[in-house]
Amino acid sequence: MKKIFLLISVVLISTISRAQEATPPANQEPQKTPDTKFLVTGFGFAGYTVMDKENSTFGPSGFDPIFLWKKSDRLFFESELLIELTDGETKFDLEYATIHYKLGKYLEVGAGKFLSPFGIFNERIHPSWVNKFADNPLGFNHDIGAMVGPMSEIGVEFRGGAQLGQSKINYVAYVSNGPTLVADPTNPMMSGMLMYSNINDNNDNKAVGGRIGLLPFKNSSVELGLSAQMAKVGDKNNDLYKNIGAQLFAVDLSFIHKLDFIKSNIDLKAQFNMVNVDKAVKYPVDTTMMGADSTFENKSRSYFVQLALRPAYVENKFFKNIEMVARYSSMTLPEKAMWGGDFTQISVGLNYWLSWHSVLKLNYQINSQKGMDDRTGFLIQWGFGF
Amino acid sequence: MKNKSIILSVAVLAVIICSLSAILFGCATPAMIASKSGTQLWGENCQRCHNTPSPTAFNDEHWEVVGMHMKVRANLTETEKDKIIEFLKSAN
Numbered sequence A: 001m002k003k004i005f006l007l008i009s010v011v012l013i014s015t016i017s018r019a020q021e022a023t024p025p026a027n028q029e030p031q032k033t034p035d036t037k038f039l040v041t042g043f044g045f046a047g048y049t050v051m052d053k054e055n056s057t058f059g060p061s062g063f064d065p066i067f068l069w070k071k072s073d074r075l076f077f078e079s080e081l082l083i084e085l086t087d088g089e090t091k092f093d094l095e096y097a098t099i100h101y102k103l104g105k106y107l108e109v110g111a112g113k114f115l116s117p118f119g120i121f122n123e124r125i126h127p128s129w130v131n132k133f134a135d136n137p138l139g140f141n142h143d144i145g146a147m148v149g150p151m152s153e154i155g156v157e158f159r160g161g162a163q164l165g166q167s168k169i170n171y172v173a174y175v176s177n178g179p180t181l182v183a184d185p186t187n188p189m190m191s192g193m194l195m196y197s198n199i200n201d202n203n204d205n206k207a208v209g210g211r212i213g214l215l216p217f218k219n220s221s222v223e224l225g226l227s228a229q230m231a232k233v234g235d236k237n238n239d240l241y242k243n244i245g246a247q248l249f250a251v252d253l254s255f256i257h258k259l260d261f262i263k264s265n266i267d268l269k270a271q272f273n274m275v276n277v278d279k280a281v282k283y284p285v286d287t288t289m290m291g292a293d294s295t296f297e298n299k300s301r302s303y304f305v306q307l308a309l310r311p312a313y314v315e316n317k318f319f320k321n322i323e324m325v326a327r328y329s330s331m332t333l334p335e336k337a338m339w340g341g342d343f344t345q346i347s348v349g350l351n352y353w354l355s356w357h358s359v360l361k362l363n364y365q366i367n368s369q370k371g372m373d374d375r376t377g378f379l380i381q382w383g384f385g386f
Numbered sequence B: 001m002k003n004k005s006i007i008l009s010v011a012v013l014a015v016i017i018c019s020l021s022a023i024l025f026g027c028a029t030p031a032m033i034a035s036k037s038g039t040q041l042w043g044e045n046c047q048r049c050h051n052t053p054s055p056t057a058f059n060d061e062h063w064e065v066v067g068m069h070m071k072v073r074a075n076l077t078e079t080e081k082d083k084i085i086e087f088l089k090s091a092n
Helices: A002-019 A121-125 B002-027 B038-046 B060-074 B078-091
Strands: A037-051 A057-070 A075-086 A089-104 A107-115 A152-164 A167-176 A207-215 A222-232 A245-259 A264-277 A299-310 A322-333 A341-355 A358-369 A375-385
Touching (some): A152 B078, A207 A245, B060 B078
Antiparallel strands (some): A037 A057, A037 A375, A167 A207, A322 A341, A341 A358
16 A cells, blocks of 8 residues: 555656746746735525424524635635534534645645545535535435545545546545544444544554546536545454455536527536445444344445526526426445435425525425335525625 | 455556646647637536636635635636636626
8 A cells, every 4th residue: 555655656746847837037027916815705504494293493504614815826725614503503613624735737735624525526516505405415414324435534635637638637636544434332333334524543544545537528518527535444453343444436427518499507416425344253233222233244325316407598587597406315324234224315496596606495305214204395595605 | 355456556547647648638738628718618617516606706816716716626727727717807
């Protein structure tokens, strides 16, 4: 693993040295504006939820400020805080805090906590005014047991983009703390689960991962991405689990197109996540519980497919701001794990765009879980960016 | 173990290909692509994720900051970022 990382570093450094821009001449014109530029941006949302068998409630609501600081054309810092009222509590978290430095035209390095380039949902779609739905798809949530794949990483990343003839390619490679395996006898209900928000690593083995995106057409209307991450996830001090590894894969698709015959834009997004954890000899479980199994095939899957249609080019001022949306998502967790289950969700809805970054969303949702009754209801959200 | 070796090898190969491609093909952009205006790039790239922003949403300094943020989010090329920001600054 270390040799491969060294090889990757050598290749990247050789690329950087050939892609370096020339230093500016000494006799520059006097600067008229300061080097340091700062902006607070971000998004917020306010919601109302009506699900059957539950009390209707205002919420979730939240505010995610984003701090952007540009020191020079090479040095840049960005950070997002998450402040949300949901599930009866206030959640406060650091979504990301990353220092970026441009090494050359095709490569920049980032360090700190950054949104995981595992697919596209985390990096690009999660803000309330970008996400066309009032909630995240199954498997793409911060909640424990509701995540299949990482939302963020703590480590170092290298990223960039380049033209390839008429096509484009973008690429990210990173090293991070990676996920950790829960194998704690005092917490048998979560045995075998991967935890992704890891400030401290539980071993000396770092996760290595990346994503390659290809935009084959000259108008950038289609992007296909492949993501992967490999890591040792077991605690190095526990002989039973120290050699347990995990392999994570994701495939993502984005398609945007203008349909002239109905004066509309169509927007298709999809992502498939797969997490495989090496077979453990035995997980600590509560054997008094029915269905408890100390050895199980630890594979998790989640995916979503969503479609949005907006008649943005009609003349009527009301209808041009209407957007019809539909999404199907699924999450399959190991059947014999105590946290296992088979979940699907269908969401359909209407959005009304008050401005380019402010939207009212009305979703009707059907939540299904194998062996349980369906939960249906409405989610309303006002999402806005600033 | 064998599968992991294969996967890692593919990943290393992919990084090498990307790096070499960035050098080789980045220097051979077709004229049609190179001549794309900031307006066109703004329309094509911003709407990949969200509505195209109004140029009047931010001032010149703020567009520069936003541009660096969006370059990371959308993995824009350096040329795309520069042209889009130049357009937004000219139109605000």
